[in-house]
Amino acid sequence: MTPPAEPAETVVSLQGITKRFGATVALDDASVSVRRGEVVVLLGLSGSGKSTLLRHVDGLEQPSSGRVHVLGREVTGLRGRALRELRSEIGFIFQQFELVPSLTVLENVLTGSLAQVRGPRLGLWSYGRAARAEGLARLERVGLLERAYQRADTLSGGQQQRVAIARALMQRPQVLLADEPVASLDPESSDQVMALIREIAVDEGLTVICSLHQVDLALSWADRIVGLRHGGVVLDTPTEGLTKAQVMEIYGRVATSTDQFEAIEHELGTPSEAAVVTGDAVR
């Protein structure tokens, strides 16, 4: 949980990214850079631009202005094979897991290796023995080896997210992006999944950028917290020594109207101390 002792190279760098979808501005001159081996958590309200920021890192979105550099390559304007090669080095974990429900767990994991092979694959046998062995090893890593040949939709939410992590590991990535990986899970599964991501990041030397909306989880698992509001970066500090109240200011400062107060309440599930304080001011 301590930041790396010696400053490592920067592997992800977003400089002055602005992204417009029609009239709405999703990202507004946001700059973030992440060093190798860091675990960075993005915090912010729904619609603050967390997902859009993550999607820029592996080129699922192209910025309206600004530049994105990942692993020494400029992502902006990258296309075709070069873009696919970059993406194959970046794992992506989704809120809704995004497994194919009717396929076996193992085959879902193996789809992570598609960028390493040519042409389409359908059926376990089509991936080859070596890939299957590696897929099983990845499943063992996430503790689901004995589920390898079950259909993916027979697993619980937490298990499915662990399969998705195994699928990302199958890419042998250098960077792991996670978009609200525990938002659809119960508290116990959330802890398990976050612990797993942290463990793997340390073991494999992965750089992790993860968006969350639980402040407590962010404080316990992140090296650094980046706060987003209205598409701009409003906080960028190491977690060490950071208090919950300080983090809550990401939300606190925006709570100037009843609407936003309620939005926070919704976001946090329960009225928290910060929200109550500002709530009083509002009322």
Add this chain to the structure above:
Amino acid sequence: MTVLAERPRTARAPLAPVAAAPRRRVSPERVAAALTLVALLVASVVALRSVDIDPARMLQSWTNAERFFTRVGAVEFPPLGELLQLTALTLGLVISGTVLAAVLSVPVAVLAASNTTPGPAWRAAARFVTVLARAVPDVVLAMVFVLLFTLGALPGILAIGLHSVGMIAKLFADAIEQVDEGPRTAVRAAGGTRLQQFTAGVLPQVLPSWVATVLHRNDINLRGSVILGYVGVVGLGREMSFAFKSLDYGLGLGYAVVIFVLCVVMEIVSSSVRAAMLGIAPTGRGLGDRVVRRAARRRADRAAQESPVAPATDRAPAPRGSAAAAAPTVAAMARRPWDRTRVRDVTWGWAAVAVVVLGVVVCDIAWSDLVTVWSGVPAVAVQFWPPSFGSYETSVMVAAMGETVAIALAATLLTLVASVVVGSFAARNVAPTRGVRSGSRLLLVGIRGVPEVILAIVLIVVTGLGTQAGTLALALGGIGLLGKLLADSFEEVSAGPERALAATGASRLQVWAGATLPQGTRALVGHTFYMLDTNIRAATLLGIVGAGGIGYHLLNASQGSNYGAVTGIVLMILVTVLVVEGLAMWMRRVFR
């Protein structure tokens, strides 16, 4: 209570005049659509009168029927060996054609689906291909191919294969558009190519529905193969047409019985395959579905009794007992265990491959024809152009087309009236008792079991050549489909308004008219247009077996080698079908 009871019922006091309520604005398009509906209704009534179905005549034809059946004597069957060979040939031809259509449909569907198409132009082109393939009846295609190829199964396979692309590709594309985009995005984020995104993210999701579509189409094609026999495609249908043409009614009916049994058996088989492969209960389309559903329910009950399902837990399963104490190793898991799912999947998979291979083998296809045919194409193509009506006046042909449209309209009207009644009684929320519902459902299923062509042939034999036979055959056959669709739509309406009306003391009929029917109207309009669409095509085909209309001229022109006339008639049919299709699409859009 007493106070309330004593209060006299107030006479309705005149309410204060309400200031003119704002009128609901009606879009001109809706008015136009409503007027079109009325016009179609009037046209249907006129058509029904022109077809001249009157009860007295029908009663008379009943005595015809008695006379006919005494004349037929016993139903005869051909020798068993010949029968088996013909059955295998018919099945093989239908299966090969359907598989061909499925293969051709994949690229068309990918281009036609909004989420996989490379561009709007591709999409429009692919959609046009499906509409065109649906509009050209397989019989017409078969006629052309019979001219091009030496006799054999190939014309039938190609006709079924090309025509079925219309339906299969459309349903394939609909399935692609309904997938969850998530898994595909995951493959994209992992660096997969477009093709890999499709095979790993989309294909596994659509496969079950694709298989169901192909099996369903195979059932339809088996029914249709009867009529292909009338234009010279080998199999049971052709033997039946020969028997009827040589007035050997006993043998003809024998073939008809065999085909009926084959259709029912095929439906049972395809339902079982769908249920077993997809693990879903069929929602019922015919007799086969019912049998399978009942069996599946019994099996599920037994399974539930045997093993109470353990809820999935999030934790890795703790070692249970000493035997299972050792956690599995990667090496031990390298081979996929032969559990029941795998055995089942592999068995079905190889069975399917075997059936398809057998189907192709049994057709004894003259593959060389596929090569040599190209040299014959220019010579034949020249004969098909320019379109003409040969020795017939154009007005005669237009009148014949009009007759076909009249048969379709009249049949649709009869079907609609009967289906609203039967369909309502077959709906759980409308039927007064369970017995009535089951009886009505059974009636619908029974009707569905008989291919329309066989119905038409029997009716023609009984009542003589003419439009009445065709109309009655279509009307009766249609009840099986439309009645079922309406019953399902009525069952799907929201129960709230029905309860509310019943609570105000409305009678059963009032509840139906006030709550059930208004909620089901949209579906009713949609299904009725679908019926009309189907009936126009079917009316053409029935003409070929002697039920009047343009089909009769089509068969004549083809058998008299008057190819210019074939082209002319086909173009006329095509235009009519496209007009009805366009009308149906417009109605579905307006009355959404």
